[in-house]
Amino acid sequence: MKSTAMAVAMAMTVCAVATGSEPIKMVDIPAGYFYMGSRALGENFDEGPVHKVTLTRPMRMSATEITNAQYEEFFPEHRALRGKNGVSADDNDAVVNVSYHDALEFCKKLGQREGRIYRLPTEAEWEYACRGGTYTLYNTGDWFPDSCHKSQRVARDFDPVSLRVGQFAPNAFGLYDMHGNVEEWCMDYYGPYTADEATDPCGPAQGEYRVTRGGSHHTPVKYLRSANRSAMLPDDRHSQTGFRIVESDAELQHSGEEWSVPAVRRDISAGEFMWDTPSDTPFYLPPIPFVVAPQCGNGVPFYRHNHQPAVTWCDNGDLLAIWFSANEENGREVTVLSSRLKAGCGEWEEAREFFRVSDRNLTGSSLLNDGNGTLLHINGMEASGDWQNLAMIARRSHDNGATWSAPEIIAPEHTRRHQVIAGPSITAEGWIIQACDAGPGGNDGTALHISRDGGHTWEDPWDGAPLPDFSDGGVGSTIAGIHAGVVQLADGSLMALGRGNSIAGSDGKLHMPMSISRDMGRTWTYSASPLPPIDGGQRLVLRRLNEGPLLLVSFTGHPQRTPETDRGMEFTAPDGTKAKGYGMYAAVSFDDGRTWPVRRLVTDSVPRFLDGGAWTGFFESDSTHAEPRGYLCATQTPDGIIHLLSSRLHYRFNLAWLLEAMQ
Structure with a gap:
């Protein structure tokens, strides 16, 4: 990285943007070049190739992340979110629970008041500023000091932790909290790197996700590295992401075709398929694998643990299967892969990437053919690792899965009751019912989500009550057993069978629990089924x-x-x-x-x-x-x-x- 004593001295110049709260301190950062990225090993494949980036203009960046007090000067309603999940309660804590659009709106309002242009940093600007002249894993070296960790770990429930900005020493450019505290929104759409040298890059011209950088509290330290890249849906908000700002002399323009993300469309038949008439002749075929490892070098991430499938039929006669691939089920490397059994073929195709949000756990997937030419994909999406606090997204395909719509957040809270289970169905009323694990434990039961508008809006009829004691059956508002299957019965009621929460039968043995709801999931009665429990x-x-x-x-x-x-x-x-x-x-x-x-x-x-x-x-x-x-x-x-x-x-x-x- 090009850096001189004079440049560093310039970087340490601090100016303040006047606000009614604590002033926003802006740090001057010189123009220069650096080599962006890392060796891109394993799950970090999106950090390569390393490529030279030149930033031709000096910039002014906020020394810290924007705080609650600074943000709420323009958006006082945000104060109601202070302390959510036990974090970011004080004036000088980094603001969280803000979307990409919220961050842009803050920049706009601040700029209108100051008569200047403020924006988010580009991904290249952020990494250049974070490194502060270093090429080590962190700007502190190849280790991040324990004194700066701030409870950097995966935790199913957040521990109260201070997000006060500027508690630790700044980097060589005078920037605080570039590693940890909170993730930070960047301007760019998330997209692949190229090996080409780039000048003032600002990312792809289009995309589905925006880049976040720096890692956050409750995040393993390896995700705080200078080169680490994460992605988020721009509408997403959670307790681990905030932002810092850059003062600019002009609006950014996208820098060329080399940054654009090509549309991906698979070679999939769109023609009508003539199904055979159902036969009364017994039919059974030997099992074949549908998880088929991709060839080495084709760029598809394929990890050691491939699990939790979902499957649907397509109108063109194909079968489509998806599942998650990971090294650890609670890891952030999780990606959703797919394979296809094309009509008339005897073997499944090799795996391809189906859905990924970089550095987000994606436990739980389902697929549904609605019978009217649309495939529906529903997936869980964590803020970081683990599978407890998930939001839910949905996508649609009208061409047998060749292309999919952009992800739509259908359950925005990153919380329990959102771990998607394969096997949604459509009721006699035309409503979609989707079961989700109600928690991470083996006896946490199953939630039911219902959509009455084709999967665009959803409700969970749960009344907030915990699971009851199942020793004598009982009544509750959550299905007994995790990983439950749910069907509608002929009288319109719902029945579910699940794993765990076993109930003793008249024979004195434990049985699989059966849950019945006569009010579309608001209440459930429990009894022992005649079936053995599973584990x-x-x-x-x-x-x-x-x-x-x-x-x-x-x-x-x-x-x-x-x-x-x-x-x-x-x-x-x-x-x-x-x-x-x-x-x-x-x-x-x-x-x-x-x-x-x-x-x-x-x-x-x-x-x-x-x-x-x-x-x-x-x-x-x-x-x-x-x-x-x-x-x-x-x-x-x-x-x-x-x-x-x-x-x-x-x-x-x-x-x-x-x-x-x-x-």
Whole structure:
């Protein structure tokens, strides 16, 4: 980085913008050049390639982040948000819970009063200013001092922490809190770097996300590095992001085609597909993997843990599956990948990136074909890491998933009850119902979100009450069990089955909880179902088949956590013989869940050694053993074929195959 003693001396010149609150101190930063980015290893692939950036104009940047008092001089209503999540309560704390647009509006109002132009820094300006002449991981060196950490960790619940600006020593340019305290909005749309040298770059001309920089409180220190890049939806607001400002001599202009982000459109058929007529002939195909690793070097991030799938059918005859890929489930590297089984093909395509917001945890995805030519994608979106405090977004596709609309925030609060579960459905009233885990614990239950306008606005009918004691059933406003499947019954009521919150039955054993709501999710009554409970690494499917009956796919117990005496169920083979079986089974109910007379292991009895991926790992399948664990999702195509996905494998069968067990 070009820097001289004179330049540093210039940088230390401090001017103040007069406000009714504490003045905004502005620091002069000289023009110069530097090399932007990092080695771009692993999850930090978006930080490369390293490229030379020249900033031809000196700038004045606020020495600290904008504070509550400074922001509220123009927006006094923001005071109601002080102290939310236990942070940013005082006048001189960095302001948070402001969107990108809020930050721009502050710059506009300040500029109108001062007769000057204020804006957010570009991403290049921010990194140049943060580094202050360094190329180490932090402007303090390759380690960030413990005295500056401010509780830098992933925490499911925020600890009260001071966000007072300027508590620690500034960098060589006289800027405070460039690492940590709060993330800071930048001007740029988020987009890929190129290796080309750039002069006064200001990012892509279009995009879906804006860049944030610097990391925040409750964030692992590695995300505070000078080169680290994060992205946010510009409408998003949460307790970890604020901003600082730059005084400019002119409005910025986008700098060239090399920065534009090309539209991505996959080669996907848009034609009509002629589905076969549903058949009464039993049908079962051996499982095949749908999680197919991408080829090395193609730029698709693919991590060691691939989990929590969702699946839908497309009008062109394809199947579309998505899942998250991560090293750690609560990590910030999480990305959502997809694969496609094209009509008439026998193998799934290799994985491609489907949805990513850089440095945000994206736990929980669902897909729905609304039957009118639209695919709906719903996803959780964290402010940082972990999967507890998620907002929810939605996207739409009208061309079988070739392109998708920009993400729309449908549940803006980063909070519990937003961890999306695969398997939304449409009620008889035309409403979409979407289940979400109500918390991060195994017994936190399931929330229900309802949209009456095609997925644009949503409500959670929860009354705020905690889950009740399930020892005697009871009544509550949250579904019993996490990862629940929800269906509408013939009388218009809702039924749900879930994992955890098990209820003792008349036999004295624990059973899977059943929840019934007769008021569209406002209240639920609980009872013991006739089905065995499930546990870690297992998620059930509950849906109504095209033919009318209900389908449940679940597990006979947990291979490690269920007592051996309770493990397994008795099944009837097509030849009438009975045997105890273990693992994944499918059950059919013709009376809206009161009884499940059809139960069959999901196996064709052929001995196989299979890799179930994720938490399942390797297992043997034969006449009495099916997949022991897996996060399940399913769709049924118009030809009647049930497509069941576990954490890695795709099973195909029809209702006639299930009914063989009754013959």
